[in-house]
Amino acid sequence: MNFERIQEKLEILADAAKYDVSCSSSGGNRKNKGGLGDSHASGICHTYTEDGRCVSLLKILLTNHCIYDCAYCVSRKTNDVKRAAFTVEEVVDLTISFYRRNYIEGLFLSSGIFKDSDTTMERLVRVAKKLRLEHNFNGYIHLKSIPGASDELMKEAGLYADRLSINIEIPTEKGLKLLAPDKSHSEMIKPMSFVKNELILYKEEKKIFRKVPRFAPAGQSTQMIVGATNETDLKIIKVADHFYQNFNLKRVYYSGYVPVLEDSRLPSIHSQVPMQRENRLYQADWLMRFYGFEASEILDPEQPFLDLEVDPKLAWALRHREQFPVNINTASREMILRVPGIGTKSAGKILMARKFQKLGMDQLRKMGVAVNRTKYFVEFESSNVFSKFIDDQNLRKILLSGMSSKYQNPFSQQLTLF
Incomplete structure (x- = not known):
């Protein structure tokens, strides 16, 4: 050779x-x-x-x-x-x-x-x-x-x-x-x-x-x-x-x-x-x-290109705010999978764990959920939802910037209006 x-x-x-x-x-x-x-x-x-x-x-x-x-x-x-x-x-x-x-x-x-x-x-x-x-x-x-x-x-x-x-x-x-x-x-x-x-x-x-x-x-x-x-x-x-x-x-x-x-x-x-x-x-x-997800859900003729700033799942959630917040303790697996920050493995853990206890943000964090993103799209029986006080444009900015400190508690901003 x-x-x-x-x-x-x-x-x-x-x-x-x-x-x-x-x-x-x-x-x-x-x-x-x-x-x-x-x-x-x-x-x-x-x-x-x-x-x-x-x-x-x-x-x-x-x-x-x-x-x-x-x-x-x-x-x-x-x-x-x-x-x-x-x-x-x-x-x-x-x-x-x-x-x-x-x-x-x-x-x-x-x-x-x-x-x-x-x-x-x-x-x-x-x-x-x-x-x-x-x-x-x-x-x-x-x-x-x-x-x-x-x-x-x-x-x-x-x-x-x-x-x-x-x-x-x-x-x-x-x-x-x-x-x-x-x-x-x-x-x-x-x-x-x-x-x-x-x-x-x-x-x-x-x-x-x-x-x-x-x-x-x-x-x-x-x-x-x-x-x-x-x-x-x-x-x-x-x-x-x-x-x-x-x-x-x-x-x-x-x-x-x-x-x-x-x-x-x-x-x-x-x-x-x-x-x-x-x-x-x-x-x-x-x-x-x-x-x-269906291909037609991810994109449509009015928006035929994927958003380069945010991933397709988050982009879908931002376009469909009416679907949120999702109650993590009662929602279907299909809807849980559509929550930004929750993957297939985490969804399985949530469905299993909620049979035995009511879940909160701490439990989600321990399951490996990206709570810095998820918290704007979920609700629990005993908690309010931050995202309902934030409009679409500002929520997008918060998620892109990693959440500026002034939005981590939107209630404090709301109080300053009175």
Whole structure:
């Protein structure tokens, strides 16, 4: 093996892979049965697991050669960049070598599309198959699905990979046609539909047969580029909601467009999508998946962009003051989850604890509730509510400033009026 050449390839293809954020993954439960690696204990992701453990994946492209000319992609065929390609054996050797050195706990493998979709997908599948069958590798494997790949290859990919993902890239068909005229959402959705159906089939067969070959046990995900075209946040979260509802996706990832190429169809090379916009989209996504919010509740046509100053849950509460204050001792779980500062775990603790005692602010604080925010939206049987004396504009200012001392007791301000 030419180590200098491998190192050069690694630098090129790892750098090209950094724009794909959908490699952050969890849900793998592949147990070690005498082989190498184990993703059973707590799953694996690119940065942190649910228990806070930091882990890493070898995140690379098989090649950055590509037959497509997508305006937003650094690997587009007309872009003047250094090209490289790994062989199947090189990727397998790198994965095993890095794993033995404790550098990584799994592999995220994507690729530019060279020659055609099936040829590219077949190479990706060969890497996973070789790792599983020849090296008995039980670590986490995430493969990127290639648009246009055959059902047979997608089926094989799901048998060896923990997670499959295919990037929608641009949220709307119109935007995609503008920046990537050779691509279509229908081509991307086809393998996504196949994976969804195979996952359903696996669950049904599992009820009947004891031993059924597992298919993509960590499910599938996708990614959308934010800011390369002019879609609103409302449109983006509605597209995400559509995929959650109709394709049973584990995650939708949002990637702020990084200006890497000068093109009249793209934002200026000197512009940058605010990181806060990307963060707000993830928060809105969380509300849809875990807090019972509908996409149409989070935003509407009159307010199609997320507030960059406050998180979407707080923004909703400020727009719907008539829903508050919430009596923490009698409210439904659905309404408790809508109180700013209360998360899913805290809501569960509240519902359990109030069976045995009346709860007050001290109890909420001990449960980990962000009471500096929550106290303006809840009430108790024996207490008044500060927020009823504060108008919308001032409440927003208080929450943004961390509550100035003169508003910590609004009654004292009220008394000075007489």
